[in-house]
Amino acid sequence: MPRFAKDQAAADPNGFALVDGQRELNWLEVDDALNRSANLLLDLDRQGALGPDHRIAVFAENAAETALAHLGGLLAGASSVPVNFHLTADEAAYILTDSGSRVLFVGPETLERGVEAARQAGVDTIIAWDCPPTDGVTPWSEWLAGGSTDDPPDDVVPRPNLLYTSGTTGRPKGTELPPTMFAGGTNMVEHLEALAQGGFSGFGTHLVVGPMYHTGPLSGMRLLCAGVPSVILAKFDAEQTLAMIDKYKTETTVMVPTHFVRMLALPDEVKAKYDVSSMKLMAHTGAKCPVDVKAAMIEWFGPVFRDAYGASEVGTVCAISSEEWLEHKGSVGRSIPPFTALVLDEEMNEVPANTEGQLFFRDATGRGIIYPNDPAKTAASNPEPGLFTLGEIGYLDEDGYVFITDRFSDMIVSGGVNIYPAEAEQLLIDHPGVADVGCIGVPHPEMGESLVGLVQATDPDNPPDVAELSAWLRERLSHYKCPREYHVVTDLMRNTMGKINKRALRDAWLAGTIEEITVDPVGDSA
Incomplete structure (x- = not known):
């Protein structure tokens, strides 16, 4: 493997490099696995087996192998596609087909769905770890055994990940990891050097607590190639997070506000058991952090x-340190190059400081938001070249700090995950007991927002059972996209054009002015 991790393997072969809770790999083992994986993928690519887009997909829960699969792809010049491990087989198959992925990596939790998704998408090469023998699936250890331990060539051209975001309507859309988040370089040596000098440069062990199908956790894992040890949690657990910080003296991580809420909820005696003083940089993203939550975290961990603040499509567009935040509480920061924040009115005119409006960003590179396989959505996302919005309402103060006050798009952010209500609505309307449906985001003390399904019954005298409705939808849609509550109501406030104003519907629901037929809020609490 080029340079940094190779240097670590030579200098400290038995030093810990990668930990995932079940196993601890040293630098020699990581170097060996990455070399073998990268060379195997390079061989496939030379045969044309990775397709014209050089894509592989990783449909697996957090594990050491998940990281190694992505990083082996990186070193082979492949574009890896992280697939949300909660997706159904049909949803995963769409991503495999749309992305053009030709190799699929799966773990024990996703094996069955992955095999079915690969069948639908025509993917012939499936590699799995910690799984029972399965027809058409090559075990990870057996696959690695066939690879060369030689260093991959230095002149391999790095390619960015292809990330899939939920769609406002219909299927999710693929977007390449933007230049602001991809270290770039014309060859792998330049790429690794740029990576080593990135946002977490100069720090020690990195902690991964979020799922690696998300941009932040996945991007952090690339530090392993730059010689930085990494600790992976299979699934976030508040106390285990503290225990890993204490045990491995981790220094950096990426979290979302929901993680903070759960950590703060631990009893004081549990918090006191662990030394967290090693942490030097805790980036947080995914959703606006409540002021009281962030203040409490700063008091606990320090500044x-x-x-x-940003999105998968564009990377980070605003940033703020703890010290700045304490002077501008509630802000998500000032825009960072190449982005400039703008607040515009409905006529697209810029408004004065401290005046609420639609929050836009101008990309000095002219790139804006790009969906490679969807030029229509790309055009719709950029009112003019390089000008885009993430769908939020806010204002800039006189110092240029951005404050977010609301959303004008239907998207909600729950636990740091973007959810588009249209995906649930388009399926729920097919239920025989549902005449109409509107899903809205409401405040949630832990998740930030949660999805609530409001349905009108086909027969108001015999409304659908909400528990059955929940189970019916979960058979067809990933559970995290499903409403946490369902309510049968008499009216969804459609206007004369037949459209629902989601903000008005949400406000009316929270104000209690919508008549409800049933009050049992059974839903998806997962």
């Missing part, structure tokens, strides 16, 4: 937090 080590950096808010990175």
